[in-house]
Amino acid sequence: MDTSVFRLDGVTKRYGDLVALDNASLEAGANEYISFLGPSGSGKTTLLRVIAGFEAPEAGRVFFNGRDITNLPAHERGIGFVFQNFALFPHLTVIQNVGFGLTHGKSGLSAAEIERRSLEMIELVGLSGMEGRGVDQISGGQRQRVALARTLTMHPKLVLLDEPLGALDANLRSRMRTELRAIRERLGVTFVHVTGSENEALAMGDRVVVLDRGRIIQTGTPGEVYDSPASPDVAHFLNRFNLFDGNLSGGRFNGVFGSVPVPRSVRSDRDVYAVRYDRMRALPVSADAAGPAIKARFVASEYLGSSMMNFFEAEDGHVIEMEHHLSLGTPQTFEARQDYLLTWNPEQAIVFGREASR
Amino acid sequence: MESRILKPALGLYVALFVLFLYGPFVVLTIISFQQGPEGGPQFPIIEWSTYWYRHIFGLTPPSRIAPLPFGEALLRSLVLAFMTMVVSTVLGVMSAQAFRRKFKGSGVVFYLIVLGMMVPGVLTGLGTSLLANNVIGIERHWYTTAFATHVAYTFPFAFLVMLAILNRFDASVEEASWSLGVDPWTTFRKVTFPLIFPGVLSAMLFAFTLSLDEFPRTLFASGRDQTLPLAIYGTFSVEIHPNIFAFGVLTTLFSFALLSVYGLLMAMSVRRARKMAMQEDIA
Numbered sequence: 001m002d003t004s005v006f007r008l009d010g011v012t013k014r015y016g017d018l019v020a021l022d023n024a025s026l027e028a029g030a031n032e033y034i035s036f037l038g039p040s041g042s043g044k045t046t047l048l049r050v051i052a053g054f055e056a057p058e059a060g061r062v063f064f065n066g067r068d069i070t071n072l073p074a075h076e077r078g079i080g081f082v083f084q085n086f087a088l089f090p091h092l093t094v095i096q097n098v099g100f101g102l103t104h105g106k107s108g109l110s111a112a113e114i115e116r117r118s119l120e121m122i123e124l125v126g127l128s129g130m131e132g133r134g135v136d137q138i139s140g141g142q143r144q145r146v147a148l149a150r151t152l153t154m155h156p157k158l159v160l161l162d163e164p165l166g167a168l169d170a171n172l173r174s175r176m177r178t179e180l181r182a183i184r185e186r187l188g189v190t191f192v193h194v195t196g197s198e199n200e201a202l203a204m205g206d207r208v209v210v211l212d213r214g215r216i217i218q219t220g221t222p223g224e225v226y227d228s229p230a231s232p233d234v235a236h237f238l239n240r241f242n243l244f245d246g247n248l249s250g251g252r253f254n255g256v257f258g259s260v261p262v263p264r265s266v267r268s269d270r271d272v273y274a275v276r277y278d279r280m281r282a283l284p285v286s287a288d289a290a291g292p293a294i295k296a297r298f299v300a301s302e303y304l305g306s307s308m309m310n311f312f313e314a315e316d317g318h319v320i321e322m323e324h325h326l327s328l329g330t331p332q333t334f335e336a337r338q339d340y341l342l343t344w345n346p347e348q349a350i351v352f353g354r355e356a357s358r
Numbered sequence: 359m360e361s362r363i364l365k366p367a368l369g370l371y372v373a374l375f376v377l378f379l380y381g382p383f384v385v386l387t388i389i390s391f392q393q394g395p396e397g398g399p400q401f402p403i404i405e406w407s408t409y410w411y412r413h414i415f416g417l418t419p420p421s422r423i424a425p426l427p428f429g430e431a432l433l434r435s436l437v438l439a440f441m442t443m444v445v446s447t448v449l450g451v452m453s454a455q456a457f458r459r460k461f462k463g464s465g466v467v468f469y470l471i472v473l474g475m476m477v478p479g480v481l482t483g484l485g486t487s488l489l490a491n492n493v494i495g496i497e498r499h500w501y502t503t504a505f506a507t508h509v510a511y512t513f514p515f516a517f518l519v520m521l522a523i524l525n526r527f528d529a530s531v532e533e534a535s536w537s538l539g540v541d542p543w544t545t546f547r548k549v550t551f552p553l554i555f556p557g558v559l560s561a562m563l564f565a566f567t568l569s570l571d572e573f574p575r576t577l578f579a580s581g582r583d584q585t586l587p588l589a590i591y592g593t594f595s596v597e598i599h600p601n602i603f604a605f606g607v608l609t610t611l612f613s614f615a616l617l618s619v620y621g622l623l624m625a626m627s628v629r630r631a632r633k634m635a636m637q638e639d640i641a
Binding site for chain 1: 530536540542544545548549
């Protein structure tokens with residue numbers, strides 16, 4: 001790829017016996033927004049730190065702008081990094097923080113030019129009028145923007161963000177999400193964003209990279225990852241699927257819900273049947289379900305604003321979730337501790353198996 | 359019930375303790391204002407005067423009592439304490455910085471450094487003097503052999519202070535600086551050092567004050583020219599006049615002045631540290 005900004009080639013990193021990164025390979029183009037999604041301990045932060053040069057990999061190479069930077073120290077890489085705790089310089093003011101890299105790095109710019117560029121960046125992130133404040137005199141969201149502005153004044157081609165929205169409250173988070181996208185589109189920078197939140201990954205990324213136990217297990221657009229997770233683990237991280245164990249053989253899946261024909265399936269090392277929360281339907285226990293069905297007891301429901309989550313418990317203790325989008329009408333009401341019959345259209349299920357059609 | 363007896367009893371105990379602690383200094387101060395040159399180091403005060411203070415600075419008419427031979431010794435001790443402070447603090451910061459990453463043999467090196475403050479001073483002093491005289495064959499001086507023992511003694515204190523400070527230091531601000539294209543040395547000067555400065559101040563104060571009144575090591579290792587503690591000790595064996603007390607009061611005032619400067623600088627950098635802590639709370 002001509003427009004490749006950075007490339008990872010079989011990067012492996014161990015901490016003692018723990019394998020933090022296992023042979024990770026990835027390529028990113030210019031002006032792309034990539035989200036790394038994974039549970040804590042999946043190696044996503046380690047991957048970011050290896051790219052930034054804070055950690056050295058045991059094996060594999062890191063390329064940036066067509067150059068092998070594996071052995072280059074962090075300060076010579078020209079890759080921006082925004083920390084989860086922002087890591088602002090507490091002894092400096094907002095403008096001193098923003099101009100820090102230009103002042104003390106190798107920019108060679110005059111003090112006046114540095115001030116001009118710092119002020120420009122402060123305006124871009126909407127902090128005009130706060131230049132002279134200490135970083136303890138501004139709010140969390142404003143600190144986040146100082147951290148971002150500080151990185152962007154260096155005009156890096158690549159900015160790494162380590163759960164930068166985790167420290168903000170929900171309201172600020174969604175606003176910063178929009179602003180991050182806007183800033184990136186204006187400056188044409190590639191952003192790599194690490195997050196443990198599947199919503200954030202799906203909302204922000206042009207491309208989502210799913211990590212588990214140090215390995216990249218799927219890469220794709222949010223739509224691809226959401227609609228066709230590559231493995232049961234990905235489906236699990238997306239937190240949008242009910243997963244059932246069972247057995248796939250002869251084009252049929254045998255599980256607690258009976259035997260269901262499977263038109264197509266995804267190759268995997270174990271047999272798992274996945275149904276999205278919003279594809280589930282509940283019938284009275286006496287009803288006759290045409291397709292797969294499972295008897296479960298209603299436990300509780302949760303109001304999420306735009307939808308209602310209902311929790312059921314199957315006889316084997318397995319919790320089954322059912323989402324009802326409120327735009328589709330008034331939700332059913334369920335009685336506590338009553339049994340219901342849960343069913344779905346088998347056409348809409350995603351099936352993983354050793355004996356797969358593709 | 360219990361506290362009706364216990365509380366006053368404990369209060370009395372503390373009062374006696376404080377009296378015991380400061381009693382000598384109070385007596386010393388009172389006697390330093392004794393009339394001179396006839397008045398001796400005892401009560402009653404014949405007449406209040408500042409004679410002995412003037413005597414120290416040679417502002418009194420000549421009398422049979424010789425001026426204290428402290429001028430040079432004081433200068434030596436101040437220079438020695440300053441040298442020790444600079445070297446020990448630099449070494450302390452550097453070695454504590456090295457201990458931020460685990461390295462091979464770090465446990466052994468740690469105990470080797472800390473041993474310097476554990477070994478009895480008399481042994482260190484005697485050993486150094488024997489080493490200089492009999493093994494290496496160099497002359498002992500306050501600025502060579504004694505200086506070495508002072509550094510060996512105060513360096514562990516500076517090291518431990520800096521280790522405690524750096525243990526709590528959030529390294530992500532340094533990484534942030536690197537990622538902005540600032541090299542590690544500039545990062546240390548512009549980010550790390552300003553943030554650990556309160557610790558550096560404490561390390562400096564420790565090293566300076568420990569060196570200034572160090573006695574056992576200096577006794578054996580300093581050779582011909584005496585430092586202040588040795589000179590003061592020397593005058594005791596002759597005859598005691600209130601001028602020594604006047605001198606004691608002056609050095610105590612000097613120590614207070616030093617502490618005030620330290621407190622002032624500390625208050626300034628603690629304000630900074632608080633900013634740092636607030637930032638960590640958010641995260």
